[in-house]
Amino acid sequence: MSGRILVVEDDERIRSSMRLALEGEGYEVRDAASGEEGLDMFAEAPPDVALIDLMLPGMDGFECCRALRRSSAVPIIIVTARSDTHDVVAGLEAGADDYVTKPFVAKELAARIRALLRRARPAEEEPGALTFGDLQLLPEQGVLRHLNGDEVHCTRTEFRLLCELAASPNKVLSREQLLDRVWGYDYFGDGRLVDVHIRRLRTKVEVDPAVPQHILTVRGMGYKLVP
């Protein structure tokens, strides 16, 4: 599998070793030592995946994520030295799709990248076009739009999460199922990934995200989409 990866990491030695390892996995790697440099490189040649260290001098990783998100739906993986709730959740809120914790195993990182680059897996029942509220989901075209034609911008991960829920409307999907289908994690994936992405998705599809009408939480079970 090939793809272009942008690595934003201030430690030169980690950067070099990541480049070596990722190139070994067959990716084309460009690296930047600061958030500002990373944004410039991104503008020059948009990569397929961005890997951003959270602790950067100057513009930090959170800010870098938010800046990227303003202009792009590119999958972002944050690299964090701490898996404390605050850092990971804040990074996900800033727009990241997934995270890895230092020290990570390059194979694990490669697996995360692969999962993000993979196109939505053809589910058992390929979701057809689905309308809920005043929104229309067109999985084939990769488009979510209002009935009046205005497109709703969401990231690839958000879109795939929505497609999984839409593939079986009114049916509860557990966090594990969603982690497996969207992120490629097993039973022990981090449930916070699902929770934060659901929260972000609600701000885009719900009229009042605090009182969701379509993406509902089923306590102790998971989530379901109600058209």
Added chain:
Amino acid sequence: MKLGIGARITAVFGLGALILSILMGGLSYFTVRHFLLAGRESTDQHQAFTNANLVRTSLQSGDTGYVVLLSNIDAGTGAHSVLYHRAKTYDSSLAVTAASIPHELRKVVLSGTAATQTYRNPEGTAEIVIGVPIPSVHAEYFEVFDLSDLDHTLRVLALALFAAGGITTILGIALGRFASTRSLRPLAVVSRAAGAIAAGDLDTRLDLEAADPDLEGFTLSFNAMVDQLQERIEREARFNSDVSHELRSPLTTLAAAMEVLETDREALPPRSQRALQLLSDDLRRFQRMVGDLLEMSRAEAGSVDIFFEEVQVAELVQRSVETGFGHMVARGPGTGAPPYVDVDPAVRSWWVGVDKRRFERVMVNLMENANHYGGGVTGVAVRPARTVDAGLSDDKRVEVIVDDEGPGIDPLERTKVFERFYRGSASGRRGTGTGTGLGLALVAEHMHVMRGEVRVESSPAGGARFVLTLPVLPDDDGDDGDDGDDGVHGDGPGGDA
């Protein structure tokens, strides 16, 4: 037995009140008695002299009706008179005769001096006798006054004083009790604060505003002590966490570079391949240690990121064993199939609230421990905890049992194995020392965070048996699941007799 400070203060107050009331009571009793008696004496003396004068006049005139006179005197005063005249005695009543007059008094009066004596007669009545010599007619006149009214007054007074003394003593004891509780109250506050600090709440301080002004210095130094303690603990925790964090960066580089080398290992000469193998094995171990240390310092610093989820306990254990075993095989020596998980049918529908990744770590650490010291896991079982209180669903707990086939753990070491870096007597046996020394400590820490417990005992086969217990979530609805429960409860009304 040593008396407590409270009891001692109370006793001192009580004793003080007792002594004080005895002194005051005694003093007032005797003062009052003295004044009453002196007043009475002078009145009675006055009367006796008047009467003696009457008797003398009567005797001088040669009138022999003095017996009538004595009776008249008695009737007028309520006293009794006795007259000695020319070796004869005359008395006015049957109650008081010449025998009633004390001998010594009579002697004094005979010598020509008037005298007074107070005494108690054989019937127990207090009396005062006043003797007046009448030398002109060679007679002695004695008059006996009854003091029982005065006696009664004094008795009532003594009783009142005694009661007052008793009440004062009781009040003193009560005051002492109050004072001791009151003065010990700051100590109770300090004790509570120290308890909270010992329990891990390092932000506890004594309130300087609320503290007694006399204890300000104490409060200040107590708080200063806790400040120092807190700073030291936090500095240590920060240091641990910083060290582990700083180690992460080089480790990340090492791990990534190592994987590049491992990808190309076939191209290396055999000697280099063996060296690479050693390097990568120990690098993994190093990574694991840093990971464990960080996990530990995070748990200690309290910044535990915990993500509780409600899961079915049977599935949780099954999955933890499978994936945990997979991870374990991937990162260390280990072969074969994951251990069999025996699930008691009673717990099929039981749910628990856990952090799944933490629970997986617990299972991995237990399985690794079994591999290192116990010859591998022989079985995993999930069953209701034996201490289940059938009446209260809140107390329902589930047990997860992990058995190994090693030599077991000495009863003396059974709590120590959960201490960090504890190397028991079994450590020498495996020699290779591939553990981090933190595995079981983390098990205990994680179980504690998840409101569970871990203990170790002997398995029936003689190996070590680790038992995890977790609280079971109460059922959401009565009609939820549980339909496969074919009458195991014997409380049905239609049981066959």
